[in-house]
Amino acid sequence: MASELKPFSIGPVRVGFPVVLAPMAGYTDLAYRLICRQRGAEYCTSEMVLDRCALIHGKLRSRLLCLDPGDHPVGGQLIGNEPEVMAEAARAMEQIGFDVVDLNFACPVHKALSRRRGGHMMRESEQVLRIVRAVRAAVDCPVTLKVRRSFDEADHECEAFWRIAEGAFDAGADALTLHTRSVEAKYAGRADWELLARVKGHFADKTIIGSGDVLRPADALAMLEQTGVDAAAVARG
Numbered sequence: 001m002a003s004e005l006k007p008f009s010i011g012p013v014r015v016g017f018p019v020v021l022a023p024m025a026g027y028t029d030l031a032y033r034l035i036c037r038q039r040g041a042e043y044c045t046s047e048m049v050l051d052r053c054a055l056i057h058g059k060l061r062s063r064l065l066c067l068d069p070g071d072h073p074v075g076g077q078l079i080g081n082e083p084e085v086m087a088e089a090a091r092a093m094e095q096i097g098f099d100v101v102d103l104n105f106a107c108p109v110h111k112a113l114s115r116r117r118g119g120h121m122m123r124e125s126e127q128v129l130r131i132v133r134a135v136r137a138a139v140d141c142p143v144t145l146k147v148r149r150s151f152d153e154a155d156h157e158c159e160a161f162w163r164i165a166e167g168a169f170d171a172g173a174d175a176l177t178l179h180t181r182s183v184e185a186k187y188a189g190r191a192d193w194e195l196l197a198r199v200k201g202h203f204a205d206k207t208i209i210g211s212g213d214v215l216r217p218a219d220a221l222a223m224l225e226q227t228g229v230d231a232a233a234v235a236r237g
């Protein structure tokens, strides 16, 4: 198994251990990340932050976006739907000291979907790519995105996913995290690791992080081994 535990890179950011902390709203704040780092998570991502919140100086921004010298490399995750606002927020994240800006196009929560954010954006692939391009142009640090396989559960072709992935890498995205459930499925059913393997096979020279059903240590090792992804993200596990 040890042969699968290789370092990986997100652009110029090198991560020594390929089991990473997934973003989780309400959980992955600074204190939680520091505890996970003590347990071996070398790369962690913040909980999602609304782009506008990253731009308004105040208690919420200070709480959500606080960092510590021991909290690197760290990704800051943004959620939003307007290229200009996302770009400005990404610039703010970079200035605060986040090493990577991660863009959330995966959240299945009703509040996000009803406001055309998160997983809703799997239905607006062109707008996703406009956002990726705007953010890429706005920051020097690596840019990554978190997506689901599709919006509709019945969509087995996953056309929007492939369009977004191709377009995002063409636009200079440094990595992609794929949660292989549909947005509609939320957290129900099994994550589709076969799709993860196909995606990694297709984007062999790109950094792909797998998400979904890494609930025990053995699951992380199995995901790395069975799919070939560069890293396995731990969320509910």
Ligand SMILES: Cc1cc2nc3c(=O)[nH]c(=O)nc-3n(C[C@H](O)[C@H](O)[C@H](O)COP(=O)(O)O)c2cc1C
Pocket (backbone or CB within 6 Å): 022, 023, 024, 025, 026, 027, 046, 047, 048, 077, 104, 106, 107, 146, 179, 191, 211, 212, 213, 214, 215, 233, 234, 235, 236, 237
């Ligand atoms: C409580 C909770 C909060 C989450 N918040 C976020 C979030 O803020 N951003 C995000 O991209 N994914 C979020 N997720 C999704 C996880 O990062 C992960 O993709 C998902 O849970 C699938 O992995 P798992 O089956 O191993 O739990 C959240 C998941 C949970 C359970």
